[in-house]
Amino acid sequence: MNMKIFVDTDADVRLARRIRRDTVERGRDVDSVLEQYAKFVKPAFDDFVLPSKKYADVIIPRGGDNHVAIDLIVQHIHTKLGQHDLCKIYPNVYVIQSTFQIRGMHTLIRDRGISKHDFVFYSDRLIRLVVEHGLGHLPFTEKQVVTPTGSMYTGVDFCKKLCGVSIVRSMENALRACCKGIKIGKILIHRDGDNGKQLIYEKLPNDISERHVLLLDPVLATGNSANQAIQLLIEKGVPESHIIFLNLISAPEGIHCVCKRFPSLKIVTSEIDVALNEEFRVIPGLGEFGDRYFGTDD
Structure with a gap:
């Protein structure tokens, strides 16, 4: 891989997004979303996703809101393609x-x-x-x-x-x-x-x-x-x-x-x-x- 990117988003933001998506798009109630998050999603993140952070070439805080980081990545990709x-x-x-x-x-x-x-x-x-x-x-x-x-x-x-x-x-x-x-x-x-x-x-x-x-x-x-x-x-x-x-x-x-x-x-x-x-x-x-x-x- 030419570039390994870790998008580092705050845990509260991740949970809020999951609740909004599952309740609005999937018709689930908040209690079931929180139960799944505590039992499966959070442990999986801690065991498998978070450890990959140390192997990333670039760590981007704030995700899609970080326009400076995105511009740098785009420039790097253009350089590679050229x-x-x-x-x-x-x-x-x-x-x-x-x-x-x-x-x-x-x-x-x-x-x-x-x-x-x-x-x-x-x-x-x-x-x-x-x-x-x-x-x-x-x-x-x-x-x-x-x-x-x-x-x-x-x-x-x-x-x-x-x-x-x-x-x-x-x-x-x-x-x-x-x-x-x-x-x-x-x-x-x-x-x-x-x-x-x-x-x-x-x-x-x-x-x-x-x-x-x-x-x-x-x-x-x-x-x-x-x-x-x-x-x-x-x-x-x-x-x-x-x-x-x-x-x-x-x-x-x-x-x-x-x-x-x-x-x-x-x-x-x-x-x-x-x-x-x-x-x-x-x-x-x-x-x-x-x-x-x-x-x-x-």
């Missing part, structure tokens, strides 16, 4: 909110006729949005500072133990733009001819087990190379829940593959595409990201 289906299946998958600006940038980088300069420019803009969204999932601590007016401002302090890990030819430029001086490790996984499971090279910070890790890969396709990179981080001592996997675009098959194996990490992407084709390329996709970004394509 999510990609995979976000409903996997609560650890986050797609940045789409706007006309974001759709426009996706249109540009997916156009095979775009220049390399424009591809790099708009890819970096999109990747930075993904990085910023990913940073929002890191733990924060409260911090107070004194402003130039001499006033006290209560804010938050950034996560200090943080590093990026780039699956080579990836997204580190946007990460460096957002996080000054951040350590970035490197992983190279050979994708062709071996189902994405051949680790070629890795160089990671020595204290990576003590850090939260932003794992960077522009395209999540089959998920095989991603799984190997994540497994390597876990073997190095990084808790699964400390890994945030950042993608520019993702295929549903890759999300299924990664989330089923690593349900505690978070995936942040700017768009979930339709599927993989017979050649395991993301459709509609944007082609070979590294070649287009670095100008090494034909």
Whole structure:
């Protein structure tokens, strides 16, 4: 269930409503209503209904008269309905909110006729949005500072133990733009001819087990190379829940593959595409990201 709601109405109100309903709609007298209430209704409520309150996500006092609570629930349901289906299946998958600006940038980088300069420019803009969204999932601590007016401002302090890990030819430029001086490790996984499971090279910070890790890969396709990179981080001592996997675009098959194996990490992407084709390329996709970004394509 997406949301468990307990409507907490006063016992006097509940009894008054029952008396009114049973006497008016069912033709019963007050004595029989009170006898049934005392013998069956109240004990059943105490034994079965009230204990469920501690499992509720939301407790609403005053029921239908609580318009603020109802509006919040309606907004939450609208948000859920607007999510990609995979976000409903996997609560650890986050797609940045789409706007006309974001759709426009996706249109540009997916156009095979775009220049390399424009591809790099708009890819970096999109990747930075993904990085910023990913940073929002890191733990924060409260911090107070004194402003130039001499006033006290209560804010938050950034996560200090943080590093990026780039699956080579990836997204580190946007990460460096957002996080000054951040350590970035490197992983190279050979994708062709071996189902994405051949680790070629890795160089990671020595204290990576003590850090939260932003794992960077522009395209999540089959998920095989991603799984190997994540497994390597876990073997190095990084808790699964400390890994945030950042993608520019993702295929549903890759999300299924990664989330089923690593349900505690978070995936942040700017768009979930339709599927993989017979050649395991993301459709509609944007082609070979590294070649287009670095100008090494034909």
